[in-house]
Amino acid sequence: MTVLGYLANGLVFSSIIVLGSIGLSLVYSIADFANFAHGDTMTVGAYSALVTFGAVGGLGGAVLGLPYGFFLALVAGIAVAAVVAVGTEKLVYEPLDVDSIGLLITSIGIAFIYRAVIQIRFGSDFTRFGIQPLRPIEALVPYGVRVTLHDVAIVGSAVVLVGGLHVLLQYTDLGRKMRAMADNPDLARVSGIRTKRVKLWTWVIGAGLAGAGGVFLGLFNQLSPRMGFNLLLVIFAAVILGGIGSVYGAMAGGFLIGMINQLTPFFSNVVEALPIWPGWLAALLESLISIEYANAIAFVIMVAVLLVRPNGIAGEGAT
């Protein structure tokens, strides 16, 4: 594969990570805790879409190789993820009388409950949406880019969702309230913003985007009850790289982490080609920069960013 090919894959994977990281960052800044159940919210979205798609079927026509029914399933995935998250906030997080560390620990329990319920219902095996895998787009293959129409659909939908969020944050009343609350919750409350309601909307938006990310992740790879939890740390890496609490930072961080993740094979080719001296260093780098360690590289970047620039590459939180 050529560089262009890796970049194209990176773009697709980045779209999924961005969808996940925006929600995590929003919840981190407005509900003020690291939500370890965010990955499993993605799983909830993916499986809801699976059930919906199984129920409604294709519904006739298709766009970008995806039947209409799939888009309905996508909406269902987003809706169910949002409803589940709001229900959890109302039933579990809101009545709790603990600090943000307590909320963090609780969210781990919530993550386990989501995953366990899905695993009891669907088993722990991998499944797929019942959609024919497509061949790569012929016109792009000569350039070494092997993306399918499905991948184009993923990127396109992600761009639409992220664009919608941008409009919401910048030009609507709710967006201004959310930004005010992320900045200073007490001040926002004193100014007459109904912070509880804003918090609920934050959950709706964050979990909805996560649900969409989960559906696309299921389309990109496959579905399994662990899919979200496995991605959670990568998403955390993206959020931290972008700066916690900054939505645009989360987008940038998600984009970078997704790219780095998919470009790892390319980097390992580069390392092999470079004349690195001494030999043991070359051997070490070659063994460490390989596809098996794609996630590990993201985690190491995350720790490095935490140490060097705890506010992330975007600097001070500018939601």
Place this chain on the structure above:
Amino acid sequence: MSLLSDPKAAVDDLSRPEAWVLGVSVAFALFLLGALLTGALGPTYFLFLVGLAGMYALLSFGLNAQWGFTGLINFSVAAFFGIGAYGSALMTADSSPIAGGFNPLVGLAVALVVAFVLALLIGIPTLRLRADYLAIASLGLAEVVRLIVLNERWLTNGSAGVRGIPSFFEGWPVFSTLPETMPGLRLVVIPGSPILLGTSFWRASLNVLLVLAFAGATFFVLRRAHRSPWGRVLRTIRSDEDLARALGKNTYSYKMQSFVLGSLIMALAGVFYTHLNLYVGPGDLDPITTFYAWVAVILGGSGSNRGALFGGIVIVTIREGTRFLNDVALPIDPAPLRLLLIGVVIVAVMRYRPQGILPPQRELIWPSAVDDRDPPDPPSSGVREQKGGGGDE
């Protein structure tokens, strides 16, 4: 206050949750005893469970030394547990890809040294971080350790894991042959269903002895450390790190000490697990082990060593109880059921009893300070009366 010298007073002295825990524990022990006597629970398997409970108690002790004492949110328990297990397995096993065939004591020493180094490697960058960043970073680094163990086949045998691990007492003078030389016993409690106690039973008893030694030693060291001036500094850091710093304490150094101590105990749990299970694979480094230890600690009561012990037993009950339930009553896959129970326990504890079931209370006070056989007589009259005041009542 000793249970032996004055049982009634000791029972009266218990707080309500303590009495509950005691009652439930006694009932549970009687239930297990009944199952043992009727032959529903094999004695060898029971001893294996006791060993497992001891192992989880050790893990919880280790985490307690970090989270309960100092307030460090360490989500890399599984990494230290796994490093301890792999360290001793790779040193002692026949199928070890690197060394192998050493005495298990060498394995123990190597495992602890490797865990020490890993604790420094993880601790140096992460312990300066804010609490929630520490959680994320340590979970990430634990995953890095897991990926290395999974992928570096020349070192760890990769996903196949390490087999052919000897028992911990291999090569010891008396203990190594004890299981074979002990006579097989045949107990008949209920006529018709005798209980056979053979070689495997004695081997399991030795393991239980080992974990009791590990856990007992750890318990007393930690209890002593927690009450010492060193432990008081850790508790100060937990409640207010800025205060500790203002008092002139090098909090980073104290946090590192507590982190290393806890990590070594977790590695000890790993070493024991190696010789209990006789197989170690990369699956043992799964983050779920970390969260088992967390559930044990927050359920038992953060900072309380006996709470950690109680939590360890609850974890084994959940782990093995779901398996048992699957065999007997409900045809639900035990893995997700276990996950569900763990999740529900976490949420329920945080909702209804965030301080845990047995929060540290008297544990933190020197016994001589409370255990006064001759309490001072309360003054016969209040201070106010003595001063001749008290007209405002």
